Amino acid sequence: MRDLDVAVIGGGIGGLCLAQGLRRAGVRVTVYERDGTADSRLQGFRLNIEPTGGVALHACLPPALWEVLVATAGDPGPGIGFLDERMRPLVMIGEEDPGRDPLDPATGGHAVSRVTLRKLLLAGLDDVVRFGKEFTGMAPAGDGTAVTATFSDGTSATADVLVAADGANSRVWGQLHPEAGRAELPAVAVGGKLILTEENRRWLPERLLSRPNIFWPRRDFLFTAIFRRREQPEAIIDRLGDRVRALGLDLEHLLADSRDDDYVLWAYIAHRDTFPPGFGTMDRAEVREMLAARTADWHPDLRRLITESRPDDLLPTRFSAARPPGSRDHGPVTGLGDAVHHMPPVGGLGGNTALRDAQRLCAALTAVRGGEKPLLQALRDYEEDMLRHGFDTVREAVRNTEAAITRNALKRSAARGFFRACGAVPPLGRAVLN
Numbered sequence: 001m002r003d004l005d006v007a008v009i010g011g012g013i014g015g016l017c018l019a020q021g022l023r024r025a026g027v028r029v030t031v032y033e034r035d036g037t038a039d040s041r042l043q044g045f046r047l048n049i050e051p052t053g054g055v056a057l058h059a060c061l062p063p064a065l066w067e068v069l070v071a072t073a074g075d076p077g078p079g080i081g082f083l084d085e086r087m088r089p090l091v092m093i094g095e096e097d098p099g100r101d102p103l104d105p106a107t108g109g110h111a112v113s114r115v116t117l118r119k120l121l122l123a124g125l126d127d128v129v130r131f132g133k134e135f136t137g138m139a140p141a142g143d144g145t146a147v148t149a150t151f152s153d154g155t156s157a158t159a160d161v162l163v164a165a166d167g168a169n170s171r172v173w174g175q176l177h178p179e180a181g182r183a184e185l186p187a188v189a190v191g192g193k194l195i196l197t198e199e200n201r202r203w204l205p206e207r208l209l210s211r212p213n214i215f216w217p218r219r220d221f222l223f224t225a226i227f228r229r230r231e232q233p234e235a236i237i238d239r240l241g242d243r244v245r246a247l248g249l250d251l252e253h254l255l256a257d258s259r260d261d262d263y264v265l266w267a268y269i270a271h272r273d274t275f276p277p278g279f280g281t282m283d284r285a286e287v288r289e290m291l292a293a294r295t296a297d298w299h300p301d302l303r304r305l306i307t308e309s310r311p312d313d314l315l316p317t318r319f320s321a322a323r324p325p326g327s328r329d330h331g332p333v334t335g336l337g338d339a340v341h342h343m344p345p346v347g348g349l350g351g352n353t354a355l356r357d358a359q360r361l362c363a364a365l366t367a368v369r370g371g372e373k374p375l376l377q378a379l380r381d382y383e384e385d386m387l388r389h390g391f392d393t394v395r396e397a398v399r400n401t402e403a404a405i406t407r408n409a410l411k412r413s414a415a416r417g418f419f420r421a422c423g424a425v426p427p428l429g430r431a432v433l434n
């Protein structure tokens with residue numbers, strides 16, 4: 001057994017998942033988070049956890065907390081539909097997957113509330129997470145086998161391993177790899193949500209209420225997904241309260257903020273140059289009006305989805321993608337998630353990749369502690385896999401973005417024709433798209 005002290009910079013999705021896993025494995029870990037408190041940043045949109053992320057969360061969280069997470073989440077629905085802007089189906093993929101079990105981490109999907117996910121990832125880590133600790137720099141310590149991080153409040157901390165989990169624009173990764181940085185993409189997106197009410201449930205098409213959909217119009221792109229809780233907090237407390245109490249935690253307190261509404265999420269993506277020059281300074285009601293004008297000839301239900309969403313719930317976003325680092329020789333410092341391989345959110349891959357990193361880094365550090373591998377060897381092996389998978393995923397997200405915003409009419413109509421052909425000949429669709 002080797003005594004190991006791990007410092008994680010950043011208590012986001014990846015950093016906290018790593019901390020939960022290390023804690024479970026008995027490895028000493030401290031998370032240094034810039035935010036002042038656990039609920040400084042309440043993020044609005046839900047996160048779609050796919051099997052890659054589900055397997056990681058399942059491995060790192062105590063089993064009872066994983067079950068709570070699944071119960072609070074929504075089932076994203078089977079497969080994905082490709083449609084045109086008039087809501088005519090082009091092709092449906094994976095609708096009837098007999099191997100899909102919504103509750104199995106390896107096959108199911110989970111639309112999780114970011115607030116609830118953060119609370120569950122923080123649960124039981126009171127003595128692990130230090131809030132109000134903004135990382136400012138680091139330097140080798142001792143004979144170079146340790147590293148010291150400094151914080152904006154003038155304090156410092158020394159550990160055997162330091163992990164950059166501080167998200168896009170990472171200061172830790174930026175100090176290690178000033179050459180890497182991020183490339184801006186010529187895409188803009190507006191995310192929105194239509195909160196479900198009795199009234200709009202009557203006109204919303206079943207397709208929008210049951211599964212994710214990609215709309216492939218003649219220009220631009222729209223993605224929709226449904227977020228509907230599997231279980232109400234009261235039922236979850238009845239079913240799982242005792243098991244969570246056995247961990248020394250209070251489930252009622254953990255679920256106190258998870259009474260968020262069910263809604264249909266949408267994301268409208270377009271080429272930056274086709275948006276008006278004043279887009280960056282428009283207020284959200286003006287943004288919504290602009291989208292209404294752009295979708296004038298779309299199916300009326302799709303337009304209503306956009307025009308009946310509250311302006312306050314709109315989130316305009318610009319896209320960028322990380323560049324791979326040059327050298328790999330940085331001693332006992334490594335990274336995970338957006339800090340290393342930030343990507344555009346087209347496809348919902350970033351958080352899942354951060355969770356995958358966390359699980360694999362946890363396994364690597366646990367092996368070091370068990371004396372199975374020297375530390376630097378374990379870190380470099382982890383990084384080889386993390387960088388390969390991470391940047392493959394960045395490239396996939398960039399390709400998805402480019403396909404969504406392309407203004408090449410031939411490419412767009414070829415894609416529609418291709419999807420339509422796959423839909424018209426189901427065996428072809430299964431062979432090519434599944």
Ligand SMILES: Cc1cc2nc3c(=O)[nH]c(=O)nc-3n(C[C@H](O)[C@H](O)[C@H](O)COP(=O)(O)OP(=O)(O)OC[C@H]3O[C@@H](n4cnc5c(N)ncnc54)[C@H](O)[C@@H]3O)c2cc1C
Pocket residue numbers: 009010011012013014015032033034035045046047048049133134135136165166167168171191317336337338339345347348349350351352353354
């Ligand atoms: C609109 C939108 C929708 C998305 N939807 C999905 C989805 O459905 N599925 C999916 O998988 N991904 C999705 N993503 C991507 C996902 O949110 C990120 O990939 C994920 O949050 C990355 O996790 P992380 O732990 O690496 O970084 P983060 O979650 O960003 O955490 C970084 C943490 O580091 C802290 N920090 C930053 N700087 C410092 C510092 N100097 N010192 C100390 N702490 C610091 C921050 O406060 C933060 O808590 C979406 C992204 C966006 C923008």
